[in-house]
Amino acid sequence: MLSEAERRCAERQVRLTPQRRRVLEVIADRHGAIGAYEIIARLGEGRSRPAPISVYRALDFLMAQGLVHRLASLNAFIACSGPDRAHGAQFLICRGCGVIGELNDASVEAAIGRAAAAAGFAVAAPLVEVTGLCRSCRTSDAPA
Amino acid sequence: MLSEAERRCAERQVRLTPQRRRVLEVIADRHGAIGAYEIIARLGEGRSRPAPISVYRALDFLMAQGLVHRLASLNAFIACSGPDRAHGAQFLICRGCGVIGELNDASVEAAIGRAAAAAGFAVAAPLVEVTGLCRSCRTSDAPA
DNA sequence: GCCCCACCTGTTACACTATAACATAGCGAA
């Protein structure tokens, strides 16, 4: 995953600096969403804690490269599961266990494109965040 | 719109108190998105300015009744255009002029439902926020 | 009438999220 990120940055002639790389590592370590200030805390464990702005700048870079997504409804960030193919951001957020699934369904994006076009709207960044229950939380909650 | 809201609250036996009603009025006055702290400022123009928590509580109520939606990507709120029929939240956000369009397209919701079901996920609250350019901003930007 | 309960609101303080403005440092090319 990290090597894929490096390959991609080299290809685009952008710099995956040590600091940006550390931020990406912290996000990827967590298999799920992580808040900006928790990233800051994790980075500050050994060395000196970076200022918020430093981490936000790294996050801006990583998002621009499509390596990280922002979950607007959670104010949190998550590593992109399949950074190789371009895609909009579609997420399934389980309100039971908090697990995040990346959806990236072409038919959803197509339906959004059609509906938007019918309104004369040119889509730039479609954002889909679906709250609900994942398979395992659903079965355990079922008898309610 | 306000009378529709009153009707709906009466039907459900919930109270659209003066304070909640004022918050709804402020949101509806603005034909677009408005931030929580701007609502506070508007409410504080004549009388004494309410505490943030008061406004957030009113917003929670209005959202629970489906009279107001939250735009997660903007940290802002907007009056629901068609509160009579139940629907998820789907918005078109123009990054040119800032105008917000409510989409509420059944095929988008259906596509999300299908894709989520394929992942074993039970949808509770689908959120769609599409950034792009509205018809008029698109034509004026075109020659670029 | 009176009490009780449920709901709504007020008050104070605080936590969390994000950016502005300006200074410094590294790195490559002319």
Add this chain to the structure above:
DNA sequence: TTCGCTATGTTATAGTGTAACAGGTGGGGC
């Protein structure tokens, strides 16, 4: 070397949202 671009550091502050507890209001049952 010097310039220009990008990345980072430093300090301060703006913006968004909640916690915890107290007080007030209104309606139903006795």
